[in-house]
Amino acid sequence: MTNITPKGAALITGASSGIGAVYADRLARRGYDLVLAARDEGRLQALSTRLRAEAGVKVDVLKTDLTVRDDIRKLEARLRDDANLTLLINNAGAALFEPFAVADADSLDNLIQLNVTAVTRLANAAAAGFSQRGRGTIVNIGSIVGLMPQFKSTVYGATKAYVLYLSESLNDELAGSGVTVQAVLPGATRTEIWDRSGRGIENVPSEILMHVDELVDAALAGLDQGELVTIPSLPEAADWAAVTTARANLQPNLSRPHPAARYGLKIPEPA
Numbered sequence: 001m002t003n004i005t006p007k008g009a010a011l012i013t014g015a016s017s018g019i020g021a022v023y024a025d026r027l028a029r030r031g032y033d034l035v036l037a038a039r040d041e042g043r044l045q046a047l048s049t050r051l052r053a054e055a056g057v058k059v060d061v062l063k064t065d066l067t068v069r070d071d072i073r074k075l076e077a078r079l080r081d082d083a084n085l086t087l088l089i090n091n092a093g094a095a096l097f098e099p100f101a102v103a104d105a106d107s108l109d110n111l112i113q114l115n116v117t118a119v120t121r122l123a124n125a126a127a128a129g130f131s132q133r134g135r136g137t138i139v140n141i142g143s144i145v146g147l148m149p150q151f152k153s154t155v156y157g158a159t160k161a162y163v164l165y166l167s168e169s170l171n172d173e174l175a176g177s178g179v180t181v182q183a184v185l186p187g188a189t190r191t192e193i194w195d196r197s198g199r200g201i202e203n204v205p206s207e208i209l210m211h212v213d214e215l216v217d218a219a220l221a222g223l224d225q226g227e228l229v230t231i232p233s234l235p236e237a238a239d240w241a242a243v244t245t246a247r248a249n250l251q252p253n254l255s256r257p258h259p260a261a262r263y264g265l266k267i268p269e270p271a
């Protein structure tokens with residue numbers, strides 16, 4: 001895919017099912033060419049055949065395991081070097097809901113490779129390529145679980161808290177570069193992730209479960225509105241703004257030369 005097209009192309013990880021597959025559909029209809037990555041090549045090929053026919057866009061399929069370093073490196077090279085790429089949907093991910101003390105350490109490590117290491121490396125390559133070319137958008141798929149340590153999804157939640165921090169910080173760093181960043185924080189969404197993680201979607205109350213089409217359409221509406229953080233089911237944007245303001249208000253007292261008086265320490269007088 002070397003031709004430069006008006007919208008450019010979107011690289012979508014985890015495009016073989018769920019949220020990633022709906023992004024592929026919606027972005028094709030918006031006129032983006034696509035680069036689709038996931039492990040299940042058959043599903044990616046079927047999706048690409050449909051989208052070429054229905055939307056008339058170019059679609060490349062890259063069979064990729066994001067826990068394999070050589071596979072990630074191929075996507076990184078594409079993000080850096082393909083001048084037609086203007087959008088990264090950093091979406092592939094998995095969940096684990098086992099209690100931390102009984103969880104298998106290798107499974108946790110694998111989850112971190114997928115949800116943190118791969119996301120970071122791809123965002124890094126996109127930040128380099130997009131800022132050099134002066135335009136581009138990085139969308140990172142987090143989760144509302146990353147805001148809620150009480151949800152008992154210890155490592156999954158921690159990986160998603162990481163995605164939020166990465167996105168907010170990256171947005172700061174890239175200000176003025178022509179690169180836009182968005183973190184999307186879905187709540188429970190009807191996809192395969194539940195069955196894959198062993199929780200079973202039948203155990204998720206229907207009153208908190210969003211249809212995946214609505215989730216992606218809201219995420220794209222948030223992107224169109226210039227939101228840095230999109231929480232599709234949150235009615236009042238001001239509620240999220242209040243959280244970030246409360247956090248920012250801590251700043252003057254987060255790093256000082258002495259501990260706070262409430263610890264009752266004797267602070268030596270300056271000599």
Ligand SMILES: NC(=O)c1ccc[n+]([C@@H]2O[C@H](COP(=O)([O-])OP(=O)(O)OC[C@H]3O[C@@H](n4cnc5c(N)ncnc54)[C@H](OP(=O)(O)O)[C@@H]3O)[C@@H](O)[C@H]2O)c1
Binds near residue numbers: 065
């Ligand atoms: N559904 C929810 O309730 C929910 C809520 C909050 C956040 N999210 C986030 O949304 C994102 C998408 O998940 P989903 O809900 O759409 O679930 P999903 O239907 O299970 O999709 C996950 C995607 O990730 C890909 N993937 C998994 N392991 C991979 C690997 N090692 N290498 C490459 N690709 C891999 C899968 O493709 P292959 O199996 O073909 O590789 C699949 O395309 C995840 O980051 C998830 O944490 C979901």
